Amino acid sequence: xxxxxxxxxxxxxxxxxxxxxxxxxxxxxxxxxxxxxxxxxxxxxxxxxxxxxxxxxxxxxxxxxxxxxxxxxxxxxxxxxxxxxxxxxxxxxxxxxxxxxxxxxxxxxxxxxxxxxxxxxxxxxxxxxxxxxxxxxxxxxxxxxxxxxxxxxxxxxxxxxxxxxxxxxxxxxxxxxxxxxxxxxxxxxxxxxxxxxxxxxxx
Amino acid sequence: xxxxxxxxxxxxxxxxxxxxxxxxxxxxxxxxxxxxxxxxxxxxxxxxxxxxxxxxxxxxxxxxxxxxxxxxxxxxxxxxxxxxxxxxxxxxxxxxxxxxxxxxxxxxxxxxxxxxxxxxxxxxxxxxxxxxxxxxxxxxxxxxxxxxxxxxxxxxxxxxxxxxxxxxxxxxxxxxxxxxxxxxxxxxxxxxxxxxxxxxxxx
Amino acid sequence: xxxxxxxxxxxxxxxxxxxxxxxxxxxxxxxxxxxxxxxxxxxxxxxxxxxxxxxxxxxxxxxxxxxxxxxxxxxxxxxxxxxxxxxxxxxxxxxxxxxxxxxxxxxxxxxxxxxxxxxxxxxxxxxxxxxxxxxxxxxxxxxxxxxxxxxxxxxxxxxxxxxxxxxxxxxxxxxxxxxxxxxxxxxxxxxxxxxxxxxxxxx
Amino acid sequence: xxxxxxxxxxxxxxxxxxxxxxxxxxxxxxxxxxxxxxxxxxxxxxxxxxxxxxxxxxxxxxxxxxxxxxxxxxxxxxxxxxxxxxxxxxxxxxxxxxxxxxxxxxxxxxxxxxxxxxxxxxxxxxxxxxxxxxxxxxxxxxxxxxxxxxxxxxxxxxxxxxxxxxxxxxxxxxxxxxxxxxxxxxxxxxxxxxxxxxxxxxx
DNA sequence: ACTTAACCGAGACGGTACGTCTGGTCTTACA
DNA sequence: TGTAAGACCAGACGTACCGTCTCGGTTAAGT
Numbered sequence: 001x002x003x004x005x006x007x008x009x010x011x012x013x014x015x016x017x018x019x020x021x022x023x024x025x026x027x028x029x030x031x032x033x034x035x036x037x038x039x040x041x042x043x044x045x046x047x048x049x050x051x052x053x054x055x056x057x058x059x060x061x062x063x064x065x066x067x068x069x070x071x072x073x074x075x076x077x078x079x080x081x082x083x084x085x086x087x088x089x090x091x092x093x094x095x096x097x098x099x100x101x102x103x104x105x106x107x108x109x110x111x112x113x114x115x116x117x118x119x120x121x122x123x124x125x126x127x128x129x130x131x132x133x134x135x136x137x138x139x140x141x142x143x144x145x146x147x148x149x150x151x152x153x154x155x156x157x158x159x160x161x162x163x164x165x166x167x168x169x170x171x172x173x174x175x176x177x178x179x180x181x182x183x184x185x186x187x188x189x190x191x192x193x194x195x196x197x198x199x200x201x202x203x
Numbered sequence: 204x205x206x207x208x209x210x211x212x213x214x215x216x217x218x219x220x221x222x223x224x225x226x227x228x229x230x231x232x233x234x235x236x237x238x239x240x241x242x243x244x245x246x247x248x249x250x251x252x253x254x255x256x257x258x259x260x261x262x263x264x265x266x267x268x269x270x271x272x273x274x275x276x277x278x279x280x281x282x283x284x285x286x287x288x289x290x291x292x293x294x295x296x297x298x299x300x301x302x303x304x305x306x307x308x309x310x311x312x313x314x315x316x317x318x319x320x321x322x323x324x325x326x327x328x329x330x331x332x333x334x335x336x337x338x339x340x341x342x343x344x345x346x347x348x349x350x351x352x353x354x355x356x357x358x359x360x361x362x363x364x365x366x367x368x369x370x371x372x373x374x375x376x377x378x379x380x381x382x383x384x385x386x387x388x389x390x391x392x393x394x395x396x397x398x399x400x401x402x403x404x405x406x
Numbered sequence: 407x408x409x410x411x412x413x414x415x416x417x418x419x420x421x422x423x424x425x426x427x428x429x430x431x432x433x434x435x436x437x438x439x440x441x442x443x444x445x446x447x448x449x450x451x452x453x454x455x456x457x458x459x460x461x462x463x464x465x466x467x468x469x470x471x472x473x474x475x476x477x478x479x480x481x482x483x484x485x486x487x488x489x490x491x492x493x494x495x496x497x498x499x500x501x502x503x504x505x506x507x508x509x510x511x512x513x514x515x516x517x518x519x520x521x522x523x524x525x526x527x528x529x530x531x532x533x534x535x536x537x538x539x540x541x542x543x544x545x546x547x548x549x550x551x552x553x554x555x556x557x558x559x560x561x562x563x564x565x566x567x568x569x570x571x572x573x574x575x576x577x578x579x580x581x582x583x584x585x586x587x588x589x590x591x592x593x594x595x596x597x598x599x600x601x602x603x604x605x606x607x608x609x
Numbered sequence: 610x611x612x613x614x615x616x617x618x619x620x621x622x623x624x625x626x627x628x629x630x631x632x633x634x635x636x637x638x639x640x641x642x643x644x645x646x647x648x649x650x651x652x653x654x655x656x657x658x659x660x661x662x663x664x665x666x667x668x669x670x671x672x673x674x675x676x677x678x679x680x681x682x683x684x685x686x687x688x689x690x691x692x693x694x695x696x697x698x699x700x701x702x703x704x705x706x707x708x709x710x711x712x713x714x715x716x717x718x719x720x721x722x723x724x725x726x727x728x729x730x731x732x733x734x735x736x737x738x739x740x741x742x743x744x745x746x747x748x749x750x751x752x753x754x755x756x757x758x759x760x761x762x763x764x765x766x767x768x769x770x771x772x773x774x775x776x777x778x779x780x781x782x783x784x785x786x787x788x789x790x791x792x793x794x795x796x797x798x799x800x801x802x803x804x805x806x807x808x809x810x811x812x
Numbered sequence: 813a814c815t816t817a818a819c820c821g822a823g824a825c826g827g828t829a830c831g832t833c834t835g836g837t838c839t840t841a842c843a
Numbered sequence: 844t845g846t847a848a849g850a851c852c853a854g855a856c857g858t859a860c861c862g863t864c865t866c867g868g869t870t871a872a873g874t
Contacts (some may be wrong), residue, residue, distance in 0.1 A: 197400025603806025
């Protein structure tokens with residue numbers, strides 16, 4: 001989050017930021033999120049559990065939401081990038097979408113859901129969530145999509161942004177709105193439908 | 204929301220619920236939602252503006268969220284159903300999706316967005332929003348989709364739920380998550396892509 | 407409480423007041439007072455327990471306080487007048503003061519205490535308590551005092567109101583203010599002191 | 610009331626209590642008491658007028674009552690001790706009782722009355738009022754009474770507590786119960802009566 | 813028998829204050 | 844300067860009662 005610019009002639013004056021404190025805060029924040037979702041997540045609770053002062057939290061994070069997002073990112077994001085590239089970009093893509101579905105089905109998905117909700121009221125939070133969590137995954141997907149396009153598996157003139165939205169959007173709809181299940185069969189049928197449209201022209 | 208306790212032998216004892224009060228509360232609630240979104244929306248504010256007691260609100264609505272949803276429904280929903288049926292179900296469908304996009308681009312969309320966010324923390328609220336706002340629109344779309352299928356414009360074996368998700372899901376993703384624009388061009392390209400996959404025949 | 411003027415030519419039209427209801431209300435009110443003191447005593451609670459409507463209560467009693475006082479009077483007062491007259495007015499007087507002390511030491515005293523407190527904020531309540539509870543006892547005492555004066559046991563020129571105050575006032579002080587015990591010894595010493603002053607002139 | 614947590618090795622950590630805030634709260638509280646008595650006295654009103662948060666009030670005062678008593682003490686008590694000692698303890702005593710009567714006749718007396726009433730429901734409040742307001746005055750009176758006893762103006766074997774009760778008790782009775790006037794003549798007659806009983810010798 | 817009028821239980825109503833809670837800021841002493 | 848502690852303001856929360864009101868229905872007396 002907040003950066004500390006190192007001046008060329010050495011380091012800034014005064015006591016340096018305590019990384020120990022930062023880590024304790026993020027850890028405590030993530031624990032609270034896991035234990036009771038966003039309802040249980042209070043800045044006071046985080047400070048108390050981390051043995052930190054509230055002021056320290058507000059010095060480094062702009063709001064409750066940005067702290068929540070960063071705590072989520074630090075704890076969850078690393079475990080989530082795991083789709084390796086194969087010779088078939090379409091197969092890769094299918095695996096990526098299935099992976100996303102798996103995530104949103106689980107505990108982490110519950111958190112993402114609440115973070116997205118939080119982002120509706122606090123644009124700072126939304127911006128951070130999108131740039132640091134959504135965007136990286138989207139970019140990875142875009143790479144795969146471009147590989148597929150180059151390989152001729154996706155029509156050349158197709159807008160890949162639209163294609164990506166068509167593949168991931170329904171997941172969000174089910175997670176956030178209808179709360180319908182996002183099972184394997186649903187994802188497969190969705191992939192069949194959209195990829196069919198992506199490979200051939202309009203009739 | 205409102206109880207309906209009409210026993211066969213007459214009505215419930217005691218002073219009946221005041222519909223005047225109910226209307227004033229819903230109106231005040233909707234005004235506050237329009238003026239400042241959910242941030243400004245407080246039960247105290249609604250009570251004060253409606254000239255109602257807080258207890259009256261809590262007597263009839265389970266939570267802030269359900270009040271917000273109902274206020275939204277009463278004020279907005281009636282103005283929103285306007286797609287008439289033509290000979291071409293595909294054309295009808297395109298118009299329905301475009302209409303949805305228009306809604307979510309505007310003021311009402313902002314409200315829906317916040318109500319969905321609210322629903323993440325309060326399942327009661329989500330349930331009400333889905334059943335009374337989302338579901339009716341979805342059902343209208345399903346009718347059109349079935350017409351399209353009967354007319355042969357959509358493959359017979361296609362799961363229409365999946366098709367609906369593929370058409371509307373991306374809108375929610377943009378509204379709730381990425382906050383990307385939902386312009387006419389995007390909707391057209393999305394429709395082209397998904398309907399291409401939905402039509403009969405391969406390649 | 408409320409009086410019903412009987413017109414000379416018969417009674418008022420309409421349904422007459424239900425004595426059953428009145429009794430149930432007073433009984434419920436007294437029970438609540440006994441069980442939890444004035445803190446537990448709510449008009450809603452009384453109505454619920456009596457199976458009566460709140461409107462019925464407010465039709466016949468001016469306020470919560472007057473209901474409490476009347477409930478107290480109906481239930482407690484009858485048990486409290488028990489000092490018979492003997493040949494010695496001084497002995498009668500001593501017994502009267504001791505009896506008052508006994509009352510204020512006990513459960514009923516706790517109630518009187520709270521009713522007096524209530525009367526500070528609601529003059530209606532205070533007026534009723536004084537006129538219907540305090541005054542009768544005071545008058546009985548005045549009779550005894552006058553007997554004592556006639557018998558020469560109290561100086562002729564003494565203001566008996568002052569004497570009465572000097573005998574009962576300290577009890578109220580201990581009950582309401584200092585919460586010191588009002589034991590038999592204290593009352594005896596008080597009687598000795600004040601009666602000594604009442605029998606002889608200033609030095 | 611205010612905590613005093615001075616450890617031997619320095620002071621407590623954290624931001625210290627704001628005396629400015631404390632003073633503003635007590636001042637606002639007293640103003641409200643003066644303006645409308647206890648009926649007007651609400652914690653919300655005090656907080657609003659003092660520019661303080663309600664939580665700050667509840668952090669430092671256990672109840673509405675203790676706040677009211679302390680506000681009263683801070684504002685009123687200092688102005689109330691004014692009886693100087695002369696060569697005649699009996700004359701001093703008469704002046705003390707007259708002074709008390711004067712107080713209870715006036716504005717402050719109205720407040721004390723309501724504070725005593727409040728104390729019936731909240732022992733904490735009563736305790737504070739007695740210890741910080743009643744007791745000091747009582748102790749001053751006891752000193753005078755002992756002087757009178759030493760000087761032979763009061764019988765040696767007399768229980769001075771009883772004597773004090775006999776002198777002040779009737780005032781409380783009139784203030785709290787009968788609401789009869791406490792005029793100069795009444796006090797004089799009371800003093801004559803009780804002091805007659807208190808003096809040495811019989812008849 | 814019919815009307816009139818006051819009663820009754822039930823319970824919703826506007827209003828007010830309660831005491832709690834949290835967000836975000838500020839103020840200490842110490843490191 | 845950073846930090847832990849914790850006080851501070853602000854203001855919404857949901858609850859509890861107050862005293863009033865509005866129903867449908869009941870119970871007399873007078874017609």
